Amino acid sequence: MTDAAGTAGRPVALVLRHDSAIGLGNLGPTLEAHGYEIRFLDAPHEDVTAVDPLAPALVVVLGGDEGAYETDEYPYLAHELDLLRARIAAEAPIFGVCLGAQLLAAALGAEVYRGPRKEVGWLGVDLTDAGEGSPVRHARGVRFVQWHGDTFDLPEGVERLAGSPQYANQAFRLGDWLLAVQFHPEVDREIHEDWLAAWGDELPEYGLGVAEMRDLQVTCGPAAETASAAILGEFVDGLGHRGALPRAS
Template sequence: MTDVAAGRRPTALVLRHDSAIGLGNLGPVLEEHGYEVVTVDAPRADVTAIDALAPDVLVVLGGDEAAYEADVYPYVGHEIELLRKRIAAEAPVFGVCLGAQLLAAALGARVYKGPRKEVGWLGVDVTDAGGASPVRHARGIRFVQWHGDTFDLPEGVERLASSPEYANQAFRRGDWMLAVQFHPEVTPAIHEDWLAAWGDELPEYDLTVERMRELQTSCGPDAEAASRAIIGEFLDGLAARRLPTRLAG
């Protein structure tokens, strides 16, 4: 891990799978918390060459790939192995959508296609455990959902949120692992990119590009604020976790 006690900035390594699915509003929060953000495009990188324990936090973003498609996308299997190494060391990690599914796979849970894609600006139901976690900021908020895969809840984690069609919307282990199925990173620019790329899917879910834009206008600001609060509280917890090391130094 980076020696923050020696005065170095903590590092955040971001695994990205599509340029349209970036950090969005999570990036500024990482920077405000003092992180140096390094983004790696997993499909074009040698994931096996990454030192799994070097970053202070690993952020794994979404993508069209599935966690069970390592035979089609070899880097997916390499990411799962990287995550296993971080999990064994209890090294901080934050997963979003595909990132959450990859974490579930790394923890030994089954990842598979859901009954129907979950698409739109939708709310999640925060559990009692979620109410005592950073995901508490998601209560009453509608986030972008755009996924068709799901996973069994891994052993040894807490379910933090669910939805009527997808029981596992968020989970954590300790204060160092947080995974969300919904999309906290979405900004107006990302939203427009997704509408351009995948807007043809919307009629199947009784949505249109115009309706999604209306929802972004009404729901987007609250979703961005809640998202910043979720990742910010998670990062605050990581800083507190490092505090004894700093004091000992």
């Protein structure tokens, strides 16, 4: 079980991880700087159902190769969806990245599906008017890593914050307590190298190579890390006024 309060009463940020190569990266220092104690749950190998959905102050859902619709093949995704639905019902804070965004879309009742072509590379996103007034505004003019083939319909009742020429739904939010991004704000140099080692053989299909991606990481990575810290930092700052989470009766 995950307690609501960590060491010395610090709020707990529970990170749902699906692959050791797809970690928290440069988002970790931002959470720590805002007072969170970070705890990881490796969903493929640990019991998601043992977690009290409302115990963590924040849940962060990271990416993975799985599709949010592949619950028969990956039963732990069904357990994650149950956890996310419970938090959504309680308006309990959640931040989702890539697969995490797709799982949140599914938990909110939208369809998640394979897109026509993967979106891969260091790419920018286009902000909506709502995005300009949200934490995602820090993505303006910044190129982030995109590496996904799935996409989703926009859930009913959310605000669309960003899109791209290939995929219209790149970020959305619900109230001030749920934020989901399709692009990868967590990528730092170490994660970038891990991904090149694991999936670099895909790059030629998208007109890219490992050397070019390394060059792009040098030129685009620092701005992406700064923007990512600002996005997450502003989001969690906006949670500061919230009291204790409601408990089930």
